[in-house]
Amino acid sequence: xxxxxxxxxxxxxxxxxxxxxxxxxxxxxxxxxxxxxxxxxxxxxxxxxxxxxxxxxxxxxxxxxxxxxxxxxxxxxxxxxxxxxxxxxxxxxxxxxxxxxxxxxxxxxxxxxxxxxxxxxxxxxxxxxxxxxxxxxxxxxxxxxxxxxxxxxxxxxxxxxxxxxxxxxxxxxxxxxxxxxxxxxxxxxxxxxxxxxxxxxxxxxxxxxxxxxxxxxxxxxxxxxxxxxxxxxxxxxxxxxxxxxxxxxxxxxxxxxxxxxxxxxxxxxxxxxxxxxxxxxxxxxxxxxxxxxxxxxxxxxxxxxxxxxxxxxxxxxxxxxxxxxxxxxxxxxxxxxxxxxxxxxxxx
Ligand SMILES: [Zn+2]
Numbered sequence: 577x578x579x580x581x582x583x584x585x586x587x588x589x590x591x592x593x594x595x596x597x598x599x600x601x602x603x604x605x606x607x608x609x610x611x612x613x614x615x616x617x618x619x620x621x622x623x624x625x626x627x628x629x630x631x632x633x634x635x636x637x638x639x640x641x642x643x644x645x646x647x648x649x650x651x652x653x654x655x656x657x658x659x660x661x662x663x664x665x666x667x668x669x670x671x672x673x674x675x676x677x678x679x680x681x682x683x684x685x686x687x688x689x690x691x692x693x694x695x696x697x698x699x700x701x702x703x704x705x706x707x708x709x710x711x712x713x714x715x716x717x718x719x720x721x722x723x724x725x726x727x728x729x730x731x732x733x734x735x736x737x738x739x740x741x742x743x744x745x746x747x748x749x750x751x752x753x754x755x756x757x758x759x760x761x762x763x764x765x766x767x768x769x770x771x772x773x774x775x776x777x778x779x780x781x782x783x784x785x786x787x788x789x790x791x792x793x794x795x796x797x798x799x800x801x802x803x804x805x806x807x808x809x810x811x812x813x814x815x816x817x818x819x820x821x822x823x824x825x826x827x828x829x830x831x832x833x834x835x836x837x838x839x840x841x842x843x844x845x846x847x848x849x850x851x852x853x854x855x856x857x858x859x860x861x862x863x864x865x866x867x868x869x870x871x872x873x874x875x876x877x878x879x880x881x882x883x884x885x886x887x888x889x890x891x892x893x894x895x896x897x898x899x900x901x902x903x904x905x906x907x908x909x910x911x912x913x914x915x916x917x918x919x920x921x922x923x924x
Contacts, residue, residue: 579609580635587642593650600643610636678913678924679793682899683776686795689819693812695774695797700750702778703730706739708749712878713836721745728780743780747796747892748836750775751871754798755879769886771800776895786909793895800871800881800888806839809868809889817845821902824851828862837869837890845901863901866893 583603590596603610613632620628676684687697701708706729710722721727728743754773762769775796784790799808810829817827825848829841843865847858854861868891873883881888900907907913912920 579603579613580638583610583639584642587639587646590646590650593647596643596646596650603639604636604643610639675924677921678899679895681924682895683793683795686820686895686898687774687776689816690774690795690797692819693772693815695772697774697776698750698754700747700753700775700777702744702780703741704744704749706742707737708752709742709744709746711739712752712875713748714872714874714878715835719835725782728782744777745781746779747775747777747794748890750777750796751798751836751875751890752879755800755876755881758800759880768802769800769881771798771888773798784911786911789896789911789914791914792910794892795895796890796892798871798888798890800876800886802886804887804889806870806889809870809891812889813843813868813891820898821845821848826852827865829868832867832869834867834869836872836875837867838872840867840869842866843868843891843893848901865898865901867891 583599586599586602587596590599602608605611610632614636617625617629617632675681691697706722709727710719715722727745730741730743750773754771754775755769758769758771761767773796775798776793777796778791779794780791781788782790797812799812806829810827813827813829817825826846828844830844832840832842834840844862845865846852847855847861847863849855849857850861852861857863869889871888871890876883876886876888896910896913900910
């Protein structure tokens, strides 16, 4: 009984959790006073053992109860103190603020530039038949781009008429698909064929180095109508260069060869660092942006378009490429864009 009184008065006096924990050990621990006393019951004569045992257990229970009660009280006290010191007028904790990925930002900017001159952004498959990716774009069967080392071909899902399924190596697969759509529309409405397409999508090629990733983005423009000429192409190109890179930048077209345009051009933009004077970053003041040209009559024919009545131009440029060429953005390794490294992405 003495033990019980000692324990209870100590428990009631405990003013913090640590002291209470020490008292618990002192009485109920492995070599605690109460634990040892309970063990000693075996020494009590048999005729009194049951009675003493019952009493001892009651003592143990009441000590445990007292500890629990005191613990609850201490906790309640702590909560009250905390509540008293809580200042609800303090500003809250601001959650971290993210932003759109650099490429998403570029895609949005490019889209809004072209929408202002009447282009409509469309979405065509990023996994498509060989027919739309090559055949309908005037690529002969033995063209190197159709090599397994350039393009990702899938082995299954072959279609007898449209060939194998490929991961699109360019956004140009949207050209003939858009022509088919426009021709069907024109037949339905009786209006002339009219296309001002902007197709932005993921493309895939077997490449990986500081300036190439296996997956990248292209934006493809296609304009088809009556009397469309190179003058229109150059006008759209200049408009884009000034809108995206800045008023002080200019463009030029150079003869080149592509399968699906005739004539074909490489497009250059003046270097953002030297503005055309020439520096170690550029080729005599110019940076290469990508290809363009007048749509090849064979491609128009694949799209079901009357080549006597209509002409068109097309261009396909890399989103990553124009982003890197933009003033103020220098990325040494393109692969960083897709590495999910926050310390890199948060800079923009
Ligand atoms: Zn330069």
